[in-house]
Each structure stands twice: as C-alpha cells, then as structure tokens.
Amino acid sequence: MPVTDVTTDPEALTMTLTAEFDAPVERLWDAFTNPRQLERFWGPPGWPATFPTFDFEVGGRAVYFMTSPQGEKSYGSWEFLEIAGPQSFTVLDNFANEDGAPLDGMPVMRVVFSFEPAETGSRLVNTTYFASADALEQVVAFGAVEGSTMAINQLDRVLAGLREYAAGKGTQTEILDDTHVRITRLIEGPIDLVWRAHQEPELLEKWMLGPDGWRMSVCEVDPAVGGRYRYEWEPVEGGEGEKFGFDGETVLAEAPRRAVTTEHMTGTDFPSTLNDLNLEEEDGVTLITLLIEYPDKETRDMVLATGMTDGMEASYARLEGVLATV
Incomplete structure (x- = not known):
C-alpha cells in the first residue's frame, strides 16, 4: 500500500x-x-x-x-x-x-x-x-x-491507469476491516454497457450465474431508488445442489457509475449486507469495484469461505463474452 x-x-x-x-x-x-x-x-x-x-x-x-x-x-x-x-x-x-x-x-x-x-x-x-x-x-x-x-x-x-493496474488479474478480494470487503474486476467494455448488464434482466440472466452448472431461474429488478430486486438460481437439469436466492432494495442509484443495494439471502434470517457498486472507465475498459459491508466479522468470514471470489470470477468472465455480443 x-x-x-x-x-x-x-x-x-x-x-x-x-x-x-x-x-x-x-x-x-x-x-x-x-x-x-x-x-x-x-x-x-x-x-x-x-x-x-x-x-x-x-x-x-x-x-x-x-x-x-x-x-x-x-x-x-x-x-x-x-x-x-x-x-x-x-x-x-x-x-x-x-x-x-x-x-x-x-x-x-x-x-x-x-x-x-x-x-x-x-x-x-x-x-x-x-x-x-x-x-x-x-x-x-x-x-x-x-x-x-x-x-x-x-x-x-x-x-x-486501469489496464496496467488490473488487466489480467481477474477478480481481486481485499479485506479492508472487520466488516468491509472490496472486490475489483477489470472488464473489457464501456461503462454504459457494464451498467446495463447490472440493471437489465435480459443481460443479467446471461452472466450472473456463478460456477458452470447453474441457471438463473428468477430475475426481477426495479433499479429505481426504493425499488426491490429478487434473484434465484438452481442447478441445470441433472446438476447437483439446491436452489437459492437473494433479495434486496436499491438504496442509491447514480447511473452509470454507482448503485447501492441491500442483499439478503431469501428465506433465511441471515442479516443483510450493503453492496456498493462503483464503475470507472478508462481507455475502453471498465473497473468494477464492489464494496460489501457485513454486519460483523463472523458473517464476513462465513461468506468468504463459500468460495465467493471464484464464483464471481466465473460470472465476470462470462460478462465479458456477453458484452462482446451486445
């Protein structure tokens, strides 16, 4: 540092x-x-x-x-x-x-x-x-x-410069303190398209899937402040695992640079996180920075232990392919 x-x-x-x-x-x-x-x-x-x-x-x-x-x-x-x-x-x-x-x-x-x-x-x-x-x-x-x-x-x-700083490094996860984690990923593509891909269901369904073998079965998004969203995933036919989902509310929206949402695992009493998405464009690439605020250190460590970073990298790699066709 x-x-x-x-x-x-x-x-x-x-x-x-x-x-x-x-x-x-x-x-x-x-x-x-x-x-x-x-x-x-x-x-x-x-x-x-x-x-x-x-x-x-x-x-x-x-x-x-x-x-x-x-x-x-x-x-x-x-x-x-x-x-x-x-x-x-x-x-x-x-x-x-x-x-x-x-x-x-x-x-x-x-x-x-x-x-x-x-x-x-x-x-x-x-x-x-x-x-x-x-x-x-x-x-x-x-x-x-x-x-x-x-x-x-x-x-x-x-x-x-963003290319030199982040190109080829994949999804990076940094623990900032007991309750904050910062995730960064450089995406080949302009900021407007990356923003749309985080807001429009028809694009979200193509890339926000985590590891191979899963599909997004529910994708409902109201990106306006106060609007709610709900995502649900399930294994593809013949795959292993149980379906799960997240829901939350948009707290702040400043297109095409920043969106803040709550995130809660649907059907559980787990506390919500606060997800602060920031986008920054330079030289034809966009840096995604996601700042996640957890309620406590224990929740932070539990989520990180799920392999979250690997799942996000699979999704972000898929996102670049989707953007190339938009």
Whole structure:
C-alpha cells in the first residue's frame, strides 16, 4: 500500500501522512490538481468525492462533497493559499455546507501537499496544521487517520491507469476491516454497457450465474431508488445442489457509475449486507469495484469461505463474452 506512515503530533499541532508511488513527481502533481482525477481517489471507500468547483489559482477555491452509500453528503472546501508546481500547494481546509461556506464551530486547517522524488518514483508528504490540540483531537475522532489512509491507498490505480493496474488479474478480494470487503474486476467494455448488464434482466440472466452448472431461474429488478430486486438460481437439469436466492432494495442509484443495494439471502434470517457498486472507465475498459459491508466479522468470514471470489470470477468472465455480443 502507498501510505507508509500517518503521525499526529499534539505539541506541533500537526497530522502528517506520507506515501510513496511508482510514478514521477509530475504525474503525482497532475493527480492532485486535476479534479476529475481527484474524484477517483480522494474519498475513502464508500464515500467517493465529487469536485463541482475547482479554481486552481492562488485565492481560488475548490468545493467538494463525499457521498455515503445511503446518499448522505459531507461537504468541504479548499482555499488555495500557495501554489509552487510541481513541488507543493497549500490550502485552507474547511468543513462546509452544501453551498461551500465554512461550518461554524468546526475546525479550520492549513494543509500542505508536498511532492518530492523518491527511490520508488515520488513521495507525498501531506501535513495538516491545526489551531489547537482540541481541533486535532476532534478531527482524529472523526476518523481522519483511517479515512485519509484508505483514500490515498486508492491512488495507485489512478497513477498507473486501469489496464496496467488490473488487466489480467481477474477478480481481486481485499479485506479492508472487520466488516468491509472490496472486490475489483477489470472488464473489457464501456461503462454504459457494464451498467446495463447490472440493471437489465435480459443481460443479467446471461452472466450472473456463478460456477458452470447453474441457471438463473428468477430475475426481477426495479433499479429505481426504493425499488426491490429478487434473484434465484438452481442447478441445470441433472446438476447437483439446491436452489437459492437473494433479495434486496436499491438504496442509491447514480447511473452509470454507482448503485447501492441491500442483499439478503431469501428465506433465511441471515442479516443483510450493503453492496456498493462503483464503475470507472478508462481507455475502453471498465473497473468494477464492489464494496460489501457485513454486519460483523463472523458473517464476513462465513461468506468468504463459500468460495465467493471464484464464483464471481466465473460470472465476470462470462460478462465479458456477453458484452462482446451486445
């Protein structure tokens, strides 16, 4: 992972994040000063960022918000104080309302983004200066250390490009913490088709089948927020196994990039998971990122032990074949 260290210093009133990347300083600078690239990594998993305003000049402002799986938005703003590209830039960082105005009573921070050469290619040193120990403690309590670490650890795929980052690696499963798992798979095909393949029953029935030997016998989908879905699988004639299914509700839909749904095993009292699907396109390929939130570690481990990753890889490989015919 790129992040090598995050330290807080109550005496100096600072929090410092250090990360190293296999990319030149100029490429790292571009990632932090292009809002479309910032959006691909700035928010931690489950809270992707959007920068509707980005006026990159001294005295200019950037306004951003991060959206939770439930659709809640957390706003922030930067005022650019100093710019010395490609070595550094400094901002005044505020918690903000939906108009980008600073929130009363919340900490205001000065943040320095420094980029320097390193043996691996380049190094980011991100230093946040606080006005008081209470402000530092408050921001740390909000989860700033964990959130910033997870966000910056997503930057590798932006710097490398999606093909170099994920091509040929199949379905990858990462355990992020006790209740979160991230699954990624690069798909040959444009984002619009990959989105349709996750929403339209006539396409879902062709690829979301898991291992060979199964068929989808029920596929009912209402992709609108508040709409429900139901899937059911059964073995093909002569096959072994008992039919099973999942049902749930659409919580968030932002076509063609994000859909959040609950998932419950039909006919059981097992707790539901929250499935956060994100799609990202570059150079004719689409990266599927599925963030799954489990109710507890035990449920997470039980599901992973079923061979879920192998089943998803079989489905995703089938998806590429389906997209080639659409």
